[in-house]
Amino acid sequence: MYIEPQARHAAFADHPGEALAESTLAMLRQGFLDWVSVVLAAPSKGSAEQVLVILRKQVAEPQAGLLLGAGLFTFVTDRAQAQLVVEVVHQPPLATxxxxxxxxxxxxxxxxxxxxxxxRSGASSDEFALRTALMHAVGHVLGFAHTDAAQCNLMSSERHLCHVPFPAECREEAVDTRCVAVAVAPLRALDRAMRTGRTLAEFPGELER
Ligand SMILES: [Zn+2]
Incomplete structure (x- = not known):
């Protein structure tokens, strides 16, 4: 993985990029670590349609090392070496x-x-919205398609992040947690793929529509 530290501006191709804040970069790295947490949360048995995963605002340093050690993602510092590149693009709002x-x-x-x-429309960005939008896109990379079944699911085309009817700890704005719901069936398939040591390049991917 490579996260481009310079944001682009959609309207001006030759506009010099703005450097992303360190907190934004950290949030994006978090979006990848979240996927490891999500896979680890996949129940091996049971018929539940989806599983709820609590995202901590910040994964502690030792735990982050552990998650990276799971081998699903590796961050590289050279864009040319990355299988997957993340870019932030600023676009003027359609209507203000x-x-x-x-x-x-x-x-x-x-x-x-x-x-x-x-x-942009003046309001400050919700960091969790950025994080879950990235998680949604990474889900496509891992072969997850959009789901219509659940009203609220990470792979829903519209509602990545929900507040109800999740447990109280996921609804508290003040605390450092939020939740995402993920369909169990594709999660089990991904878990199996990880256990057989497949690399990211071997995952099928699902083009965003
Ligand atoms: Zn999508």
């Missing part, structure tokens, strides 16, 4: 209205590029 929050759209390009498109 007071109180409208910044929207984040995660798109996966089959070329190995994830674009996180930020449409």
């Amino acid at each position: 209205s007071a109180g409208q929050v910044e929207t984040v759209i995660g798109r996966y390009r089959r070329s190995g590029l994830i674009e996180l498109v930020l449409a």
Whole structure:
């Protein structure tokens, strides 16, 4: 994985990129670690349609090392060596209205590029929205398609992150947790694939529509 530290501006191809804040970069790295947590949370048995995974605001350093050791993702410092590149793209909002929050759209390009498109309307970005938009796009990389079954699922085309009817600890704005729901069946398939030592390049991928 390589996270491009310079954001692009959609309207001006030759516009010099703005450096992403360190907190934003940390949040994006977190989005990858979250996937390891999600896979580890997959129940091996049972018929539940989806599983709820609590995301901590920040994974502790030793735990992050443990998650990276699981081998699903490796971060590289050279973009040319990466199988997957993440870029943040700033896009002017289609319509501005007071109180409208910044929207984040995660798109996966089959070329190995994830674009996180930020449409700004003045409000500050929800860091969890950025993180879960990236998680959604990484889900496509791992072969997850959109799910229509659940109203609220990480791989829903519209609602990546939900507050209800999740447990109280996922609904508290003040605490450092949020939750995502993930369909169990594809999660088990991914878990099996990881156990057989497949690398990211061997995953099928699912192009964003
Ligand atoms: Zn999608």
